[in-house]
Amino acid sequence: MQDTKLKPTVAGPKVRVLLVEDEVIFARAVAKRLQQAGYDCEHAETLADGRELARQFNPDLALLDMRLPDGNGLDLLPEFxxxxxxxxSMTAHGEVADAVHAMKLGATDYLKKPVDLEELLLTIEKAQAATKLKHHLDYSRQRNTHATEGVELLGDSPAMSSARAQIERFAQLVAFSDAIPPTVLIQGxxxxxKDVAARLLHLSCANSDRPFVHVDCASLPAELIESxxxxxxxxAFTSAQGSRFGLIEAAEDGTLFLDEIGELPLALQAKLLNVLERRMVRxxxxxxxHPVLARFVAATNRDLHQMVLEGRFRSDLFYRLNVLTMNMPPLRERGDDVLLLARHFAAQTERRYGxxxxxxxxxxxxMIRHYGWxxxxRELKHQISRAVLLSRESQIMPQDLALPGMSISPVEMIREPDSGVTLDTAEKMLIENALRxxxxxxxxxxxxxxxxRMAMRYRMERHGIKP
Structure with a gap:
């Protein structure tokens, strides 16, 4: 084994490259050029030396010749x-079949000998960019998998039961068809x-293990949203230092969730329509x-039909999105669901902070039941979490909730009493509430x-109330 490790003399990425090549003169030329570019390089002349050096050197990238003294580079490739x-992989003229086989085994790219050193550097840069993107997508997939764990629509109201039934129905439409998944528009x-409904729709489909990519059209800067x-x-533009997948491609054959699609600029609405119609993206x-395999789910809090009439949203895109629609009901229309959710969020906060x-x-x-929310x-969750964290009583009290412009007067407290309430009972409730x-x-x-104050004391004694 010949050691041609060269320390870089210029600033650059410390990417470790292992060169497995039996032509020593060529190997030295490659190592010298990699040093000039700022890479760290080790050289092995045989499969055995390459295998041993890989364990010691822990390379980021390998340049692997297919024809070596002790075997074929294909034997080492799967280990890498x-x-x-x-x-x-590097192949001599006439060994294209080896290059194809190498790509099937997981090689990032291949080069034909004689290798141009500048082309080699470009190929290495492309391989590093592809690896970085793959790691990013793997991380995003894992993150989104964790983000969808335990997702559920809580509530027993008719409105929420209807929403869950719609999600199940939409998921069945996709499961029983090999056609392109229809778009879903969630309004509310x-x-x-709406984001929870979109994630549930993704989880209900057969490809729930695929990426779920959430795009917030309202928060992306106008100058970056297209890219x-x-x-x-x-x-492609001044700051585009390398190629990059867009979020449409990143969704692969999973789900692309376009949140607040009503905020998408008109110019981009036309491009999105083209993607939806042709299932191709450029x-x-x-x-x-490139082909687009993802299903599209869009959401909005706007009246898209009114925006179409005002010329602020393309009618053709609206009709393309408005295939399967569902409406998420506001909290004020969900009855006692608000109390169920409040207890759920309180328990979540208590567990999180011990x-x-x-x-x-x-x-x-x-107060929670009467407030308009x-x-x-989202507001309920934040207010309940705040109340749980700040309350010092054995119970969470109205003042802990700190709801803006909301207070329950003593009279309101007896608007919904149990049947058979007497005047004395109502007076006692008023006094107890006023004291609280x-x-x-x-x-x-x-x-x-x-x-x-004297009348207050008299009534307290009459009702047996002690502050």
Whole structure:
């Protein structure tokens, strides 16, 4: 084994390259050029030396000759691929079959001998970019898999039962057909759980192990959204230093969720329509198109039909998206679901921070039930988490909720009493509530009820109330 390891003399990425090549003169030329480019290189002349050096050197990339003194490079290639090493195979003229076989075994690329050193550097750069993108997509897939674990639509109201039934029906339409999955449009106010419905739709399909890519059209900068969605080739614009998949391609044969699609600029609406119609995507600066296998789910809190009438949304895209539609109901229309969700979010926060479980007081529960929740489930989750973290009582009280512009007056507290309530019972409830809201300050409670402190004391004694 000949050691031609050269320390880089110029700044550059410290990518470790293992060269397995029996032509020593060629190997030295490659090692010298890699050093000039800033790579770290080791050289082995045989399969056995290459296998041993790989264990010691732990390369990022291998340049592997197919014809070696002790065998074929194809014998070593699977070991490199299993270790996560990118492989570029090098074949002599007339050995194209070996190159094809190498690609099937997992090689990233191949070169024909005699190898041009500048072409070699470009091929290495492409291989590194492809490896980086693969790692990124693998991470994204794992992250989205974790993000979809335990996803569910909570609630027993008729509206939520209908939403779950729609999701199951849409999933069945995909399962029983080999055709292109129809698009789904989810409508609803902000915070109603449109993203949860989209994830459930993905999980209900046969390809639930494939990527779920969430694109927030409202948060992407206008100057970047086209590149993010469609991808770009190197040099497509000033800052495009390399080629990059777009999010449409990154979704592979999984689900692409276009959240707040009503915010998509008109120019990009036309490009998206083209993708939906032809199921092909072209990166910025590219001439080649790539097939699109993903299913599309879109969501909006806007009235897209009204936007079409106003010229702010393309009618053809609206009709293309409006194939299967579902509406997520606002929280104010879901009845007692709000209390079920509040208890769920409280328990979540308590588990996350290791807190003792505490119930909502009767007054707090009624306040939660009566509040309009303009921010829907998202607002409820944040307010309940805040109340759980800040409350110091044995119960979560109305003041812990700190709902804007919301307070339950003593009169409101007895609007929904059990049947058979008496005047004495109602008076006792009013006094107890006034004391709670005043922090057991008798004078303040009396002021709230519009009576004197002496009258307050008299009524407290009559009802057996002790602050």
């Amino acid at each position: 691929v299993t270790r996560g090493v990118s492989v570029i 106010e902000t915070g109603t759980g 993010e969605l469609f991808g770009h080739e190197k040099g 990166r910025l600066g590219a001439t080649k198109e 807190l003792e479980p505490r119930p909502f007081s009767v007054d707090a529960a009624r 303009p921010g829907n489930v 809201q005043s922090g057991n300050n008798v004078s303040e409670a009396a002021r709230q009820l519009g009576i004197t």
